[in-house]
Amino acid sequence: MEMRNLEELFQQKIDQEVKIEPKDWMPDAYRKTNIRQISQHAHSEIVGMLPEGNWISRAPSLKRKAILIAKVQDEAGHGLYLYAAAETLGQSREQMINDLHSGKAKYSSIFNYPTLTWADMGAVGWLVDGAAIMNQVMLTRTSYGPYARAMVRICKEESFHQRQGFETLLVLSKGSEAQRALCQDAINRWWWPSLMMFGPRDSESTNSDMSMKWKIKRKTNDELRQQFVDMIAEQVKLLGMTLPDPNLRWNESRNHCDFGEINWDEFWQVVKGNGPCNKERLEARKKAWEDGAWVREAAQAHANKQRTRNKAA
Amino acid sequence: MLHFIKKLYYGDIPDASSGAAPLNDKQQPATDWPLWEVFIRSKQGLDHKHVGSLHATDAQMAIENARDVYTRRQEGVSIWVVESKYITASNPAEAGELYEPAADKVYRHPTFYDLPDEVKHM
Secondary structure (H helix, E strand, C coil): CCHHHHHHHHHHHHHCCCCECCCCCCCHHHHHHHHHHHHHHHHHHHHCHHHHHHHHCCCCCHHHHHHHHHHHHHHHHHHHHHHHHHHCCCCCHHHHHHHHHHCCCCCCHHHHCCCCCCHHHHHHHHHHHHHHHHHHHHHCCCCEHHHHHHHHHHHHHHHHHHHHHHHHHHHHHCCCHHHHHHHHHHHHHHHHHHHHCCCCCHHHCCCCCHHHHCCCCCCCHHHHHHHHHHHHHHHHHHHCCCCCCCCCEEECCCCEEECCCCCHHHHHHHHHHHCCCHHHHHHHHHHHHHHCHHHHHHHHHHHHHHHHHHHHC | CCCCCCCCCCCCCCCCCCCCCCCCCCCCCCCCCCEEEEEEECCCCCCEEEEEEEECCCHHHHHHHHHHHHCCCCCCCEEEEEEHHHCCCCCHHHHHHHHHHHCCCHHHCHHHCCCCHHHCCC
């Protein structure tokens, strides 16, 4: 069959909402875009364990510690679901890990911000996971089958992440003056970086838009960001706290919240590696990998020994 | 690569230098363990269903990892693992020859037959 026909058939399937599966023919760029996006997503889950891991040993109670461990463990699991989905496209795990460690592959910039206080665990769950969920819910309907299935599983588990974050802040918001200040401070620091998670504005690009045509994505950055602002602007009232944006107000005519301008300089600086924790995060990943080398070797040696023994028996 | 997909969406991070340090000498390249497919029975009486895959050195480790990765919320009561290389899959390009012959055999379905209402359940 000619290439052109194959591409037409492929687009027909997409238009009819038929999922693309690993062995199906797909345009090279579709494969590459998915590999890039899914692996970036996986790396984000893995690096995303670090800011929270920071607080496991310092959680204020055994209950909070158990919750935080469960959440970080989920994130490891989410990373693994996603790596496995990317592998179905022909990318090896080895290559993905090496690309992360060499700095070639990217992960979400939000994890290059530090978690300074316990209240940050609440703000990360509520705002950062909340922003991620907007994207992830959309991705449960993405056109590549293994990616969509991984997202369904992830979304089921992610909901507890956001709820525990909000509840953490809720407890602080009902606490002492110092605890309330802690809560407001965390919201102030995480609000703008959370909005940046949605990426550049739609107007930043005039290029042809294959991700939408191929239904890898179904909503634009600005659509998702607006949805997020509308949701959080309501929820923050329940905490009795405020969002650090003087321009935030309900706009009757748009039926949406208006909000102020994001600091795009900061956005690009962090993307380019100049965020507060870029180097620290990658160093931590590489150290974990190096320190775990002997465990991987031992596991392989043990498996080989068992195999030899079983053959002999 | 991908020169025509330049529009950036959420979770799609632009290709700019990340400021990462280069790999040091101690850095060992990753080598992959074999890939395993995981099937889980969610409760007694139901089939095992494919849930995903993972890497492990041997079958026992594959089951232990599957327990951690795929059953953190009591999703299963039984796990099967099989090394991915042992799975033979049908070719999507042959879907026509394989599945189309069934398409014109409507008489294989109970709704093909018009029966009087008096028959009730049959």
